[in-house]
Amino acid sequence: MAYLDHAATTPMLxxxxxxxxxxxxxVGNASSLHGPGRCARRRVEESRERIAAVLGARPSEVVFxxxxxxxxxxxxxxxxxxxxxxxxxxxxxxxxEHHAVTDAVQWLADHEGAEIxxxxxxxxxxVLPEAFAEALDDDVAVASVMxxxxxxxxxxxxxxxxxxxxxxxxPLHTDAIQAVGQVPVDYAASGAAALTVTGHKLGGPVGxxxxxxxxxxxxxxxxxxxxxxxxxxxGTLDVPxxxxxxxxxxxxxxxxxxxxxxxxxxxxxxxxxxxxxxxxAVLNGADPAEPGARLPGNAHFGFPGCEGDxxxxxxxxxxxxxxTGSACSAGVxxxxxxxxxxxxxxxxxxxxxxFTLGHTSTPADxxxxxxxxxxxxxxxxxxxxxx
Amino acid sequence: xxxxxxxxxxxxxxxxxxxxxxxxxxxxTGARGCxxxxxxxxxxRAADVLGIPFYVWDMAERFHEDVIEDFVAEYAxxxxxxxxxxxxxxxxxxxxxxxxxxxxxxxxxxxxHARLGADGLLRRSVxxxxxxSYVLAVLNREQLGxxxxxxxxxxxxxxxxxxxxxxxxxxxxxxSHDICFIADGDTQGFLRKHLGSEPGDIVDAAxxxxxxxxxxxxxxxxxxxxxxxxxxxxxDGRPRYVLSITPVSNTVTVGPAEALxxxxxxxxxxxxxxGDPPTGPIECEVQLRAHGRPAPAVVELDGTAMNVxxxxxxxxxxxxxxxxxxxxxxxxxxxxxxxxxxxxx
Numbered sequence: 001m002a003y004l005d006h007a008a009t010t011p012m013l014x015x016x017x018x019x020x021x022x023x024x025x026x027v028g029n030a031s032s033l034h035g036p037g038r039c040a041r042r043r044v045e046e047s048r049e050r051i052a053a054v055l056g057a058r059p060s061e062v063v064f065x066x067x068x069x070x071x072x073x074x075x076x077x078x079x080x081x082x083x084x085x086x087x088x089x090x091x092x093x094x095x096x097e098h099h100a101v102t103d104a105v106q107w108l109a110d111h112e113g114a115e116i117x118x119x120x121x122x123x124x125x126x127v128l129p130e131a132f133a134e135a136l137d138d139d140v141a142v143a144s145v146m147x148x149x150x151x152x153x154x155x156x157x158x159x160x161x162x163x164x165x166x167x168x169x170x171p172l173h174t175d176a177i178q179a180v181g182q183v184p185v186d187y188a189a190s191g192a193a194a195l196t197v198t199g200h201k202l203g204g205p206v207g208x209x210x211x212x213x214x215x216x217x218x219x220x221x222x223x224x225x226x227x228x229x230x231x232x233x234x235g236t237l238d239v240p241x242x243x244x245x246x247x248x249x250x251x252x253x254x255x256x257x258x259x260x261x262x263x264x265x266x267x268x269x270x271x272x273x274x275x276x277x278x279x280x281a282v283l284n285g286a287d288p289a290e291p292g293a294r295l296p297g298n299a300h301f302g303f304p305g306c307e308g309d310x311x312x313x314x315x316x317x318x319x320x321x322x323x324t325g326s327a328c329s330a331g332v333x334x335x336x337x338x339x340x341x342x343x344x345x346x347x348x349x350x351x352x353x354x355f356t357l358g359h360t361s362t363p364a365d366x367x368x369x370x371x372x373x374x375x376x377x378x379x380x381x382x383x384x385x386x387x
Numbered sequence: 388x389x390x391x392x393x394x395x396x397x398x399x400x401x402x403x404x405x406x407x408x409x410x411x412x413x414x415x416t417g418a419r420g421c422x423x424x425x426x427x428x429x430x431x432r433a434a435d436v437l438g439i440p441f442y443v444w445d446m447a448e449r450f451h452e453d454v455i456e457d458f459v460a461e462y463a464x465x466x467x468x469x470x471x472x473x474x475x476x477x478x479x480x481x482x483x484x485x486x487x488x489x490x491x492x493x494x495x496x497x498x499x500h501a502r503l504g505a506d507g508l509l510r511r512s513v514x515x516x517x518x519x520s521y522v523l524a525v526l527n528r529e530q531l532g533x534x535x536x537x538x539x540x541x542x543x544x545x546x547x548x549x550x551x552x553x554x555x556x557x558x559x560x561x562x563s564h565d566i567c568f569i570a571d572g573d574t575q576g577f578l579r580k581h582l583g584s585e586p587g588d589i590v591d592a593a594x595x596x597x598x599x600x601x602x603x604x605x606x607x608x609x610x611x612x613x614x615x616x617x618x619x620x621x622x623d624g625r626p627r628y629v630l631s632i633t634p635v636s637n638t639v640t641v642g643p644a645e646a647l648x649x650x651x652x653x654x655x656x657x658x659x660x661x662g663d664p665p666t667g668p669i670e671c672e673v674q675l676r677a678h679g680r681p682a683p684a685v686v687e688l689d690g691t692a693m694n695v696x697x698x699x700x701x702x703x704x705x706x707x708x709x710x711x712x713x714x715x716x717x718x719x720x721x722x723x724x725x726x727x728x729x730x731x732x
Contacts, residue, residue, distance in 0.1 A: 310490055313401070313442055383489035 002320045002368035006201075006297060006358030007150055007178060013203035013248055013359070020205055020244035030237045031226060040239045047246030054253035055197065055212060056186035063211045063229045064242055068177045068198035071211040072100040072144075074222050074233065075173040075194040079142040080108055082218035083171070090115045092135050092143035092170075094127045094156070095341035101144050101175055102337070118341075119145065124286040124293070125154035125342050132161050136168040147176035147185060147195075151325040151338040151354060152285030153298025155183060162191030171217050177201050177209075181252030182260055182295045193217045197249070199241065203359060204248030208241035263357050264288070264296035266366065270355060271299050273370050278377050280304055284339065284352060297357040300325065302344070306380035308353050314376035320369055325354035388550045389498035392537035394437050400496070402434035402441035405483065407450040408568065433555045444486070446478055453477035455568055459581045462605040465632035466707025469522065469677060470566055476525040484533055494533045498546075499523055502539035502719050503531060508661055510719030514542040521674055524711040524725035527658050578605050587637030589615065592630050592646055604632045607639045610647055610703025617641075628703075648700035654693035654710045654726025661714070661723045664688050671723060672713045673697070675704050681720070686712050693726035704731040 003011075012020075028040030045059070052059040065071045080091060093105045095118045108114035117135045119127050127145050136143070143165055148155045158174050165172040171193030179185050181202040187195050194217060198209035213219055213232065225234030252259075268288055274281055282302040286293035303311060308324035315322055325336060335349035344352075355369070393400045404427045427443060434441035454474050461468035484495045500512035501520040509531060512518040526534065538546050569577045582605055589599040599617045601607065606614075611629040621627050627641040652675065657664075665688060672681035673695055683698040695710055705728070712723040 309442065309444075310486075313440070314490060316440055317401070379490055383486050 002365040003360065004355045004357065004365060004369060005321045005323045006361065007153075007325075007354065007356035008323055009200045009206065010203060010358040011360050012200075012205060012244070013251055015251065016204050016244040016248040019247045020240045023240035023243045026239070028239065030239060031228060040237075043239050043243050044237050047242045050246040051197075051210060051249045052212075054249050055180070055195070056188045056190075057195075057212045058215075060230070061187070061212050061214060063213050063232050064237060065209045065211055065233055066235075067200075067207055067209040068098075068175070068196055069100040070222075071196035071198070071209050072098070072173075072175055073104045074211055074219065075196065075213070076101065076104045076142060076144055077108060077112075077222060078219035078232070079171055079173065079194065079217060080112065080114060081220035083141040084112070084114075088139050088141050089113050090117060090137070090140045092117050092119055092132070092140055092145075094119045094121065094145045096121050096125050096127075096149050096151075096154075096338040097144060097146055098150055098175060098177070101146070105144070114141070115139075121154075121341050123343055125149050125152050125338060126286065126293075127156055127161065129157060129160050129164065133164050136164060136170055138168070140168070140170045142173060143170055144173040144175070147174050147179035147190075148183065148295050149285070149338060150178050151336060152300045152342070153178070153295035153356075154286045155179070155293055155295065158192060159190050162193075165193075166191055171214075178295060180249065181256055182263070182297055183292065184256060187212045194219075199245040199248060202248050202252040204245040205241045208238055208245045210245075259359065260296040263361070266357055266361055266363065267296055267299050269363070270357070270366050270369070273366060274299070274301060274355075274373065277370055277374050278303060282348075284342070284344070297361075299355045299357075300352060301355070302348050302352045303377055303380070304348070304351060305384065306351050306377055307383065308351055310380040310383050311353050311376055314379055315369070315372055318368070318372040318376070320372055322369075323354045323356070324352065388546050388553075388555065389496050389535075389537045390433065390439065391437055391550070391553055391555065393496045393535065394439060396537070398496075400437070400439045401492070402430060402437075402439050403483065403487075404430045404441070404443045405450075405478070406443050406445045406447055407454075407478075408447055436554055444483065446482055449482045450474070450478055450568075453482075458566075458568075459578065461707050462578050463582055463634065464707075465604060465634040467608050467705035468707045469709060470568070471677075472522045472525050472709055475522055480526050480530040480534060484530065488533065494535050496535040496537060498538050499536045500538055500543070501536050503534060503536050507531060509722040510539070510716070511713070511722075512539045513719070517543045520713075520720075520722050521677055521709065521711050524660065524709065524722045525658055526660070528660060531660065575606050579603065585637060587639070589617065589639045589641060591627075592640050592642035598627075598641065601639055604634060604637050604639050607632055609705040615641060644702065647702040649702075649704050649731040650697045650700045651732045652695040652697065652704060652710055652728055653730045654695065655691060655729050657688060657691050657693045657724060657726040659688070659724035661721055664724070669723075672715055672720070674711045674713065675701060675728070676708050681713055681715075684712075686723075688724075691726075693724070704728065706730060 028036035030041040030044045048062045049059045052062050091105050091114045093101055105116055109116050120131050121127050145156050145161050147158050162172045173194040174192045175196040176185050177198050180197050193214050195212040200206040219232055221232050223234045228234050284300045288294050312324055335346040339349035390400050390402055431441050454470050457473055458468050458470045499519045500514055500517040501523050502510040511520045565572050585603045587601055587604055588597045589601055591598050607629045609629055612626055625643055628647055630642045630646050631640045668685045668687040671686055673684045674681050682701055685696045687694045708728050709725050710728050711725045713720040714723055
């Protein structure tokens, strides 16, 4: 099996899995006052400190959540609710954000009186700082621009945007789910008010994540209850998941540079070999040669005349796991809003395929892909673009 | 279950669910038959249990053009279409089959209750109550050559029991019956929405007298008795039925039951499935609606037209339905061919 879909989820690191299993054998609610409770609490707080240290945050700024979607929702809805006034109900969000952001923002518009400004991107998927500066005004409650895009891997100028936002007193949230471990991520240095990170994209478990949230950023909770996580996120803390998450974040931080170099080399080879095998394949997103412009593990191609879904099916039949990168609802692929925002026409948007590499990727994965790809493209071309 | 049997027979099977609506949630939220997200979920679960890949293919646009628009246009023209038959002809065994063949598959397998043997002949299911050979009779030999119906040898009860034994959740699903794209089952309401209100006369066939008014001729089907709302009985006190619908004058013609009787049926767009088309008249049986009984007849082809002489008169034959010719056979009646009914007299 060649697994080329690490942006969807990546295997747990052995040390994270070990930490999970060891901790899951223990009893103890981190909110309990007795011995087992104190032991659990200690694990949680140590994990919080380790994560904070890696990501350039203070421990008190780490709010554990159930994952990326929850962190994004908490940041957008929570900050919007806290800051909303009659005259301040605008939300700024990048046009290429993940659905956890776009749909939360749309919900605020549909149900909570928010007015949305979608921030335009250039042909590589990068938010235009001029457009962001222009959209910033006294009526903005919250802004959100992802650190790196999950489909095409484009890295956003978060620090530049955060400085613009801070100058207008607007809190900027950034979804850094795809970025942590692949590019340097420092919360304090970025100037963002809130930052989303999740466990399972960097070798930790699914179902655990965090929102880094400044102490001075007002945020209304989504979940009420026991008052955990400074009252912003109630719910019994998942000690094994938090422990394993911290192990994975620490590993990601420690090895980020060499990991990125290895992935980039492998990714560049993948791009060269795909182009050699399918000369008219179109690479979407930022130039991989431009330093820091693109996630090192991401390659995203359009295959003219093919449907991405058909290619996925044909490669899947050869045990090669890839993604069309677009969101599914009932499994029906819609043309990617990311590619459409980048200026692609719907047919081009539907003809694309995402290859993402991770810590278990090897040259053998590329060999398997390139063995199967030419025939798959031929077949998919014959099947054509269905109406 | 069709997939399960194909897997058991040693085929390399891939599950495909057809998305026939752009906004699936609005279609049949009660989850019966096909199309809803919940049904896609059930199908996906079944594929998981069988250990086969599963994909959703988006056929919504083709379905809209070839089935739904055709359905509305046929009613507007005073005919009574069968959308399931059209879907088989244009979607399942055309668009889906074409895509599958291009992607390297050999055949489309469906759960239709009909038998398709090695001889290439399409026969009725062993379960006559569930037989669906009628809605498959529009398929030509090329299409049938790439089709498999693994359920035709079993009764519905046997299939359900087997699904249950295999742990497939579909075992307890209600049968699909009515039209999948009309969520609430209100065909008249659906047509009214698409065709609007178009009042016209309800006319007596014998006297030409106007007996009442209607809101749109498309709301009536040949043979219909209920809902005419004529307000006064016929002079002879006997019930009146819809005899014909004339879109040009927007009239619905009514008359007594015996006036519904026809013994001559003309069909167009003939598809001959079993061997070479006959050069002369042949004795066989015909079925004139989805759940109709077979009727003895003489069938003769003239190019793509089919001429059917019924041995004894039949009632309520509506243009737009299919006439399917069968050859009675102890091993299962064989589909000879089909045509779309144009006129009946």
